[in-house]
Structures are given as structure tokens and as C-alpha cells.
Amino acid sequence: MSDRAGRLWQSRRGARPYHVTMSRTHHAGRPPTMADVAARAGVSHQTVSRVLNDFPSIRSETRDRVLAAITELGYRRNDAARRLASARSGLLGVVASALPQFGPASILVGLETAAAQEGYRLSSVNVVDVTEVRFTAAVEQLLEQAIEALVLLVPHRPILHVAHALDLAIPVIVVEGDLTMTPLSAGVDNLQGARVATRHLLNLGHETVVHVAGPAEWLESGARAEGWRLELEASGREIPAIHWGGDWSARSGYLIGKSLAHADTTAVFAANDQMALGIMRALAEAGRRVPEDTSVVGFDDLPEAQYFTPPLTTVRQPFDELATRVMQLIQRSLAGEAEPRVELVQTSLVIRSSTAPPS
Amino acid sequence: MSDRAGRLWQSRRGARPYHVTMSRTHHAGRPPTMADVAARAGVSHQTVSRVLNDFPSIRSETRDRVLAAITELGYRRNDAARRLASARSGLLGVVASALPQFGPASILVGLETAAAQEGYRLSSVNVVDVTEVRFTAAVEQLLEQAIEALVLLVPHRPILHVAHALDLAIPVIVVEGDLTMTPLSAGVDNLQGARVATRHLLNLGHETVVHVAGPAEWLESGARAEGWRLELEASGREIPAIHWGGDWSARSGYLIGKSLAHADTTAVFAANDQMALGIMRALAEAGRRVPEDTSVVGFDDLPEAQYFTPPLTTVRQPFDELATRVMQLIQRSLAGEAEPRVELVQTSLVIRSSTAPPS
DNA sequence: ACTCGTAGTGTTAGCGCTCACATTGGGAGG
DNA sequence: CCTCCCAATGTGAGCGCTAACACTACGAGT
Numbered sequence: 001m002s003d004r005a006g007r008l009w010q011s012r013r014g015a016r017p018y019h020v021t022m023s024r025t026h027h028a029g030r031p032p033t034m035a036d037v038a039a040r041a042g043v044s045h046q047t048v049s050r051v052l053n054d055f056p057s058i059r060s061e062t063r064d065r066v067l068a069a070i071t072e073l074g075y076r077r078n079d080a081a082r083r084l085a086s087a088r089s090g091l092l093g094v095v096a097s098a099l100p101q102f103g104p105a106s107i108l109v110g111l112e113t114a115a116a117q118e119g120y121r122l123s124s125v126n127v128v129d130v131t132e133v134r135f136t137a138a139v140e141q142l143l144e145q146a147i148e149a150l151v152l153l154v155p156h157r158p159i160l161h162v163a164h165a166l167d168l169a170i171p172v173i174v175v176e177g178d179l180t181m182t183p184l185s186a187g188v189d190n191l192q193g194a195r196v197a198t199r200h201l202l203n204l205g206h207e208t209v210v211h212v213a214g215p216a217e218w219l220e221s222g223a224r225a226e227g228w229r230l231e232l233e234a235s236g237r238e239i240p241a242i243h244w245g246g247d248w249s250a251r252s253g254y255l256i257g258k259s260l261a262h263a264d265t266t267a268v269f270a271a272n273d274q275m276a277l278g279i280m281r282a283l284a285e286a287g288r289r290v291p292e293d294t295s296v297v298g299f300d301d302l303p304e305a306q307y308f309t310p311p312l313t314t315v316r317q318p319f320d321e322l323a324t325r326v327m328q329l330i331q332r333s334l335a336g337e338a339e340p341r342v343e344l345v346q347t348s349l350v351i352r353s354s355t356a357p358p359s
Numbered sequence: 360m361s362d363r364a365g366r367l368w369q370s371r372r373g374a375r376p377y378h379v380t381m382s383r384t385h386h387a388g389r390p391p392t393m394a395d396v397a398a399r400a401g402v403s404h405q406t407v408s409r410v411l412n413d414f415p416s417i418r419s420e421t422r423d424r425v426l427a428a429i430t431e432l433g434y435r436r437n438d439a440a441r442r443l444a445s446a447r448s449g450l451l452g453v454v455a456s457a458l459p460q461f462g463p464a465s466i467l468v469g470l471e472t473a474a475a476q477e478g479y480r481l482s483s484v485n486v487v488d489v490t491e492v493r494f495t496a497a498v499e500q501l502l503e504q505a506i507e508a509l510v511l512l513v514p515h516r517p518i519l520h521v522a523h524a525l526d527l528a529i530p531v532i533v534v535e536g537d538l539t540m541t542p543l544s545a546g547v548d549n550l551q552g553a554r555v556a557t558r559h560l561l562n563l564g565h566e567t568v569v570h571v572a573g574p575a576e577w578l579e580s581g582a583r584a585e586g587w588r589l590e591l592e593a594s595g596r597e598i599p600a601i602h603w604g605g606d607w608s609a610r611s612g613y614l615i616g617k618s619l620a621h622a623d624t625t626a627v628f629a630a631n632d633q634m635a636l637g638i639m640r641a642l643a644e645a646g647r648r649v650p651e652d653t654s655v656v657g658f659d660d661l662p663e664a665q666y667f668t669p670p671l672t673t674v675r676q677p678f679d680e681l682a683t684r685v686m687q688l689i690q691r692s693l694a695g696e697a698e699p700r701v702e703l704v705q706t707s708l709v710i711r712s713s714t715a716p717p718s
Numbered sequence: 719a720c721t722c723g724t725a726g727t728g729t730t731a732g733c734g735c736t737c738a739c740a741t742t743g744g745g746a747g748g
Numbered sequence: 749c750c751t752c753c754c755a756a757t758g759t760g761a762g763c764g765c766t767a768a769c770a771c772t773a774c775g776a777g778t
Binding site for chain 4: 033034035045046049053077078079080081082083084085086087
């Protein structure tokens with residue numbers, strides 16, 4: 001008999017560095033293998049394998065015997081051996097750069113769900129400081145795991161150039177990045193979203209709209225700024241200088257917001273909700289009311305945005321749908337479909353109380 | 360010759376289900392192995408292995424030859440084979456349940472950083488709907504990957520009982536959970552934080568404090584409610600009924616906040632910042648000013664909390680430090696130290712403008 | 719009766735690594 | 749000058765699984 005029934009086995013042999021020598025003698029405590037299960041069930045190891053992999057032609061009585069043996073021994077399949085023998089990892093690699101942010105985190109969770117439905121799992125790495133070295137190391141680490149596709153949630157322009165230069169043999173899907181640079185990409189239609197936001201403010205009667213942009217190296221920043229510019233241009237309005245220096249944080253919005261609190265700014269389009277929050281705070285402290293004196297629009301539609309003071313008019317990003325589309329791209333590409341493809345997910349304007357006609 | 364130099368290799372053999380038959384014939388396009396590198400460098404495969412694993416006794420000229428061969432062939436180590444042969448995964452498993460939330464996401468990122476410094480990698484699974492079945496499946500999936508320790512970022516009471524019953528042979532670290540149930544756990548000192556928050560309000564002169572709790576099945580909810588209760592009790596104050604029904608979201612705070620907008624509530628302690636935001640919104644809509652009519656304290660210190668209207672007084676959680684402590688627990692346990700241990704990270708009260716003496 | 723197909727199972731050979739041990743060639747110590 | 753040791757490298761086995769193919773029994777078709 002092995003350990004007590006139902007014990008969940010797990011080797012602890014491994015708790016040492018690779019180079020430390022150690023006897024390989026099979027001590028009684030090692031986790032059971034397929035051969036152990038096979039012996040106990042009175043079948044061959046291959047039959048055990050077939051049961052575990054849901055092959056059709058197994059007598060149900062045999063299957064039951066195998067399953068019973070598995071339970072009795074507390075057997076658990078060794079994923080490393082499986083991957084090695086099958087030359088399949090079933091793994092999708094994800095490199096992310098701002099996981100504590102609502103957007104990336106939501107996409108990651110959505111992707112994990114979508115991947116699970118197709119039998120894939122995720123292996124993700126968060127790159128804290130986004131440098132070429134760190135990024136390459138992250139990709140390298142994922143490739144050693146034999147990921148079958150790579151998803152890039154790192155919308156930094158320089159990094160995407162690096163990614164492009166890697167020239168991998170697996171599909172690479174860029175999410176929220178430059179949707180023209182990589183064959184496979186998916187993203188929110190930032191340009192359209194920014195145009196709609198700007199148009200909303202113009203329709204309310206504002207002469208022009210000021211834009212507080214995100215960090216310049218993020219591609220979304222560029223797309224949103226471009227959408228804003230295009231819409232102003234299309235309406236023949238004056239195009240104010242872009243306020244750079246934002247880093248997505250409320251704090252940066254607050255800092256920029258302070259400089260915005262002069263009388264002739266009646267409408268602000270912020271590149272995300274957090275910065276919009278900071279801007280509204282700065283305006284309030286300067287004695288300017290939102291929306292009476294200044295209208296503010298954000299981008300993202302955070303769950304909290306509805307409860308800001310005032311509730312924020314913003315552009316909603318459908319993260320779950322984006323995740324689904326990414327998974328579709330991966331599957332198509334894995335199935336051999338080679339054409340470049342850009343999945344553009346549409347945003348929607350959520351009008352709340354932070355926007356009003358100029359007074 | 361192989362492909363053009365520098366090409367990053369990656370097998371595509373795998374893009375099919377496990378049971379689909381396929382020839383194993385070595386086509387020219389397969390990724391290079393250690394043997395290929397060895398042949399090119401004119402050494403044995405073992406020497407290549409030693410170079411890759413930083414063994415000391417390698418002549419530097421040999422090392423250079425091997426490294427050159429690796430670069431020329433675009434060789435990349437096969438992690439599955441490595442794990443199988445070494446019986447080590449170098450993997451830490453993480454089960455999380457609310458990744459898009461700031462707290463869990465921050466801990467995960469911090470843990471990934473801390474783990475990387477010790478040569479470990481993370482394999483994480485997010486459990487979207489927290490049921491026993493889903494949770495067990497997540498753990499099972501991680502165990503198949505031969506994780507060396509398991510971190511539970513799932514502070515649901517029923518789930519932790521399940522986890523306890525699993526009886527794993529690897530260290531299990533519960534983060535933010537019941538710090539008495541599992542031998543190894545780490546968390547923020549919710550009780551202390553809640554007491555300090557409550558005391559702050561009492562010190563301002565409030566008669567008593569109302570508590571809006573988080574979801575009952577989350578252990579943090581209980582600890583924060585308990586801290587609040589203890590502090591009121593210690594001061595001999597009336598203990599109002601707890602407002603349950605919150606789910607951490609601003610929306611739930613808003614709903615509860617509506618019922619709070621009657622005149623005799625002068626101080627509210629919310630179990631997190633988002634709910635505090637919702638409460639403040641509801642109070643504002645009911646014509647009650649914060650902090651003049653009602654003081655509000657949150658918990659978390661989200662980066663945005665400082666820019667709420669009014670800026671929120673709240674309890675800061677040091678997520679990064681928590682992650683570091685978790686890693687320390689893991690290492691101690693992996694090193695064989697067996698005693699139960701609870702790492703309690705101290706919170707700090709951040710006083711801003713949402714609290715004031717009653718008027 | 720004799721193929722033939724097929725359901726159900728077993729046998730064998732790797733997958734690409736690391737481990738343990740074997741082997742070589744100097745340089746230090748007697 | 750011979751031994752011994754150790755640095756530097758090689759050889760062989762095997763980790764636990766899946767792929768490919770072999771095999772058996774049995775019922776259907778002719």
C-alpha cells in the first residue's frame with residue numbers, strides 16, 4: 001500500500017538547485033507513475049494513458065478499474081513528461097506590462113477563460129520595468145516552455161519593434177498595440193473611441209476640446225490623440241496643443257489638471273479614467289465646477305467611473321470581447337490560416353454627468 | 360546549415376490534439392537540441408548542459424565555443440525535458456480569485472518579482488467563479504505541473520476549508536485568508552487596520568461608527584468587521600448592526616450608502632475604497648456632505664483614493680511587502696523549516712479629507 | 719469455412735534533458 | 749620519477765510520458 005488513500009501526491013525531491021547531486025534511488029515516497037497505476041489496475045501503461053486522454057475504444061469496465069487505481073494511488077499525471085513525449089505544451093504565452101491596471105488584468109482573465117475552453121492554458125509574465133532586456137528575457141522564458149502562441153499585452157512602441165525583430169515561428173498576437181505593424185493584432189478601436197468622445201463634446205456646443213494624453217511610448221496614447229485631432233480637424237476647429245506628461249495615473253492627471261484650470265478651457269478629453277479623475281480633482285480644487293464650467297470625458301469605463309464626483313462620461317472598452325477575439329486569432333493562426341488580420345473591437349460612449357453644454 | 364542565423368526556433372509540430380497520429384520523422388525544420396549544439400561546438404551534450412547551468416569547471420574557451428554554437432543554431436533549452444530529467448519544476452503555483460482587483464493583482468506582480476530573484480517562476484490560475492469544483496480543478500492543474508509550493512490568493516472561507524482538506528505534500532501559503540487555519544499564512548493585519556480606522560473616527564468625536572462590510576465569505580470582511588467591533592466595544596460605544604451585502608464594488612457601496620443617508624449616521628467605515636467611493640456618491644446625492652455631515656473611511660489606499668471627492672481617508676495595505684514575506688515563507692518552508700508561521704504586515708492610516716469631527 | 723475489419727489492448731522506442739559515474743591529462747607532493 | 753588529486757570533459761542510463769505499430773478475439777460478410 002502507498003500512503004493513506006486520497007493523499008495528493010507531490011514530489012519534494014526537487015527542492016534543491018539543479019547542480020546538487022543526489023541519489024536517484026527510488027525511495028518508497030516517490031509519487032506514483034503511470035506504470036504503478038497500470039500494475040494496480042492489471043493493464044498496460046498505455047491503457048492508462050488512453051483512459052486519461054479520453055480515447056474512445058476502452059471497455060468501460062477497464063476504464064473504471066484504471067480510474068479506481070488512480071484514485072487509490074493518488075496518481076497525478078506528470079505534465080513535463082507529457083509535454084516532452086507529445087511535443088505539445090498546450091500553452092499560450094502572455095507578456096504583460098501593467099497587470100495591476102484594470103484593462104490589462106481584465107484582458108488576461110478573459111483570455112484565460114477563452115483559452116481554457118479550447119484546452120489551452122496560459123503562461124504569463126509581467127514585465128515591471130519595460131526595457132528591451134527584460135522584455136526579451138520574458139519572451140525567452142516563455143519560448144523555453146514551448147508556448148504555441150505569444151500574446152503581447154505590452155503596448156510600448158519600442159518594445160513592439162523588438163518583438164517584430166524576434167521573427168518567431170509561432171503566431172504572435174499584439175493586443176492594444178500598433179495594429180498595422182504586426183500581422184496579427186487585436187485591439188479596441190481607440191481612434192474611433194476618441195473621435196466619438198470628442199464629437200460628443202463638440203455636439204454639446206464646446207468650441208474646442210483639450211486633450212490630456214497618456215504616455216507617449218504607449219500606442220494607445222497615440223491612437224487616442226490622433227482620433228481627437230482628426231475629429232477636431234474634421235469639424236474645422238482650433239487644435240490646442242496636446243498635454244503630454246500623463247502616465248495613466250490619477251496623480252499625473254491631477255498635476256496636468258492644475259494647469260488646465262484657467263477660464264478658457266471648457267472641455268477636456270482625458271486618455272483614461274484615472275487621469276480624468278485627477279483632472280476633475282484639480283479643477284474642483286481650483287474652484288471650477290464639472291460639468292458647469294468644464295466638461296470632462298475619460299476612456300476605459302472603470303467600474304468605479306460611475307461613482308466619481310461627478311459620474312464620469314467615458315468611452316467603454318469591451319475587454320471580454322477583446323479577449324475572445326484574441327483567442328479566435330490564435331486558433332485561426334494555429335490552424336494554418338496565414339493572412340494578416342486585425343480585430344478591431346468597437347467602443348461605446350457612456351454619457352454620465354461630467355459633460356454638459358458650456359455655460 | 361540551419362535556418363538563417365539568429366532565427367528564434369520554435370516547433371510547430373504541436374498544433375494538434377494529443378490523439379492525432381503523426382509521423383515522427385525528423386524533418387529538417389525541427390528545433391535544434393543539445394546534441395546539435397554539442398556536435399557543432401565539438402563537445403559532448405553534457406558540456407553544453409554544464410555551460411547552460413553555470414557549472415564552475417568549464418574552460419572559458421570551451422564555454423565560448425558552446426555559446427557561439429547556441430547562438431548560431433538559435434538553440435533554446437527544452438524546459439519540459441529539463442523538468443522531467445531533473446524532477447524540479449522551479450514553479451510556484453498561485454490560485455487567485457479576483458485578479459482585476461488592485462490588491463490581488465499587486466500581490467501577484469510583487470510575488471512574481473520576488474520569486475524571480477530566487478530563481479522561481481510563477482504559474483497562476485484565476486478562478487472566475489469561486490466554487491469547490493473550479494478551485495480543485497485549478498489546484499489539480501497546478502499540481503500536474505509539479506509546482507513546488509502553492510500560494511492561495513483566494514480568501515473565501517469555504518474554499519480554504521477545501522484547501523485544508525487537500526493535504527498536500529508541498530508548502531501551502533494562504534495569503535489574506537484565515538491566518539489561524541493554515542500552518543503557513545501571510546496577510547495584512549486587517550484587525551489592527553480596522554481598529555485604527557475606527558479609533559480615528561471616535562477620536563474625532565463621533566459617537567459611534569457604522570460599518571459597511573465586504574462579502575461575508577471573504578475572510579478579510581470578517582477580520583475588518585471584527586476589528587471595528589472590538590474597537591467600539593473597547594470604547595464602550597453602541598455597536599450598530601453591520602451593513603452586509605457589499606461585494607467590494609463601488610456599486611454595492613452606493614446601494615448601501617443610500618440607506619445610510621439618514622441624519623444620525625455621522626461616521627462610516629467601509630471595508631474597502633471602492634465601496635467607500637460608492638457610499639460617498641450616495642451620500643452626496645442625498646444631499647449629505649462628506650466630511651461635514653458624515654465622515655467616511657475606506658480600506659486599501661488605491662492609487663486613486665487620493666483623488667476622490669473628497670480625498671479619501673483610508674487604511675494603506677503594503678502589498679509589495681506582503682509579497683516579499685510570502686516568498687520568505689515559501690523559502691523557509693522549502694528549506695525544511697516546519698513550524699507554523701503567520702506573517703502579519705502592518706497597515707497604516709492615511710488621513711485625508713473624508714473625515715472630520717461631527718458638526 | 720475463410721477472409722476481413724475493428725474493438726480493445728499490449729509492446730517498443732523514443733522525446734531532450736540531467737544525473738551518476740567514468741575517463742583523461744596535467745601539476746603538486748613525496 | 750612516480751603517485752595522487754583534481755580540473756575538465758565524456759558516456760550511459762533513465763526521468764514518465766505518448767506515438768506508432770503489433771497483436772488478439774470476435775462478429776459480419778461472402
